[in-house]
Amino acid sequence: MKLPEFGVNRPVATTMLFLGVLVLGIICLMKLGVDLTPEIEPTRVTVATVWQGASCEDVEQKVTRVLEKRLGSVANLDEIRSSTSEGRSNITCQFAWGTNIDEASNDVRSKIDAVKRNLPEDVDDPAIYKFDSASMPIMVIGVTARESIEKLYEIIDDEVFQPLQRLEGVGAVDAFGGLQRQINVTLSRERLAGYGLTLRDIESAIANENQTLPAGNLKVGIIEYTIRILGDYVDPEQIKEIPLMQKDGAIVRLKDIAQITDSFKEITQYVETMGRDGMIMIVQKRSGANTVEVCEAVRTELSRLEAVIPRDIEFFIVNDSSTFITQSIDNVKGTVYWGGLFVILVSFFFLRNIRTSLIIVVTIPFSLIIAFCFMYFMGWTINMISLSALAIAIGMVVDNAIVVLENITSHVNRGVRVREASMFAASEVGLSLLASTATTICVFLPLVFVEGASGIMFRQLGGLVTATLLASLGCALTLTPMMSSILLKSIPRSKREIEEAGKKQSWSRKFYMRTEGYFLSFERAYGNLLSFCLSHRGTVVILSALVIAAAMLTIPFVGTEFTPDQDTGEMNIRFQLPVSTRAELTAHTARKIVDTVYQKEKELVANSKGQISPDEFGQPRDSALRFTNWRAGRSSGGWGGRGSHIGQVNIKLLPL
Known part of the structure; x- marks a missing residue:
């Protein structure tokens, strides 16, 4: 094979190539997003219909069932679910995986247009929502106040909403709770009847007076003025003076038949945080934005806003998706780090040589860096699945390098010079390494072609393990021979070289000689065990079959679930x-x-x-x-x- 020869004959080019890959990988790693799991976007369309003032039974009979019957014939529909409450109907259509969400929503819209005439007249037009994981809240913030409770909604709306919505990655900020200002008009039934007025008359009078109208243009000299008639209410006292009718030469105004108060809207929802009245804010991210970065930006902005708003207003992070994501990712990162450390220690324990261990260890970061490049260009994120794939692959990436190094060392011990041994020994096992790597890839690569939610979850697992193993194969056939030709030493041949080598007993050499006896004893024990197995083939086969049968019997007792339980506290x-x-x-x-x-x-x-x-x-x-x-x-x-x-x-x- 030509790769080992290229690595040994051009060490500078090989070094620069891998350093370039290292720099590119670090840049890709810094740009990778962090999330709990791969982004799953099921094809789901929700139809929401509002019928103000209707009971739950009426909504179910006259809205939900009518729409359900029509939507049941939509193509590629996998499941349909509905929920009905007072004045509201929600129908969720779950489509088969792979269905185009836009085409599905268009089919649903056409079915609804055909059935609208069968709905009650005062029902609002059904609204269609396409499911998007970005629409799920990533942060829930509780807001409380003491002295400013009456103006809390106004303060949050003016001082908090806009800064949060301008943050990069924030899709929307929604809120509920709080007192919202409203001018209440309390009518007297007796006075309405006395003047012969109806509620429709009062409503029309208020609406007609509360508007600004254009009144044309006025040209004076070289200037043209735009004229408007200002009629919007700016003070509750103006509402009291609204004329309703003229009776017996006197004008009947709104204050004559009603009491006007500057108050708040009727409270339909109560909110408390830490035992105090307040509000709840819901933060949603934009599609494709990184959850951890958006939550961090929101927390930073809230800290800044605390110095702007009144001091009695406090923010409480009720739910922060990034906290659990960060903790989970850190735990898996720790597992990967410990796994890499033990791989290094085990390599040194068996090789018992600093130089050879260094050659093996270097393949780990370069293989993982190439995997990070692959993740970035595939648009994936650092999540539980991708880190699990790296944890699995981190023990495999050294296998190819160990095989190459062992063959190089074997040639050197037989008297071949290090440079020639690095090229030809690696070429000898190149085809075998390719075959062994291909067999492992054949186990993980089919995961890339799995469909549905499982395919989205495990596609990264199969793809990353495959990419990492291919990267380790490339490192074993180029980087390992190159480093071996530089770091390994030829065995002493002449009498003088042998005498000088005997005088230079380093601590690693002493450690090697002291532990060599234990490894030879282990080899002899393994040889005896192998001889026993070959002499008693029937017994070994029967014992193996019993172990496999016992393992098969435990399968029914192993539970199954889509994802493990998570304790977020x-x-x-x-x-x-x-x-x-x-x-x-x-x-x-x-x-x-x-x-x-x-x-x-x-x-x-x-x-x-x-x-x-x-x-x-x-x-x-x-x-x-x-x-x-x-x-x-x-x-x-x-x-x-x-x-x-x-x-x-x-x-x-x-x-x-």
């Missing part, structure tokens, strides 16, 4: 009361749940006898709860409850 409690229960009672139930949690937490802390470990930041603590947050009632946003009877409690737990 977060507990979410979603509860429902009887339909049409008032939001106030739902909020009272949420408070009782939180009180029960705090009571149980005090009992656990008391039983721990004060032996509570510090938190992840090293700070002392006396509680097992990081925060509590709950929300109850109906919300206009997509992440709130969809009925006054629905509530949710979020609790962040800390280990005792």
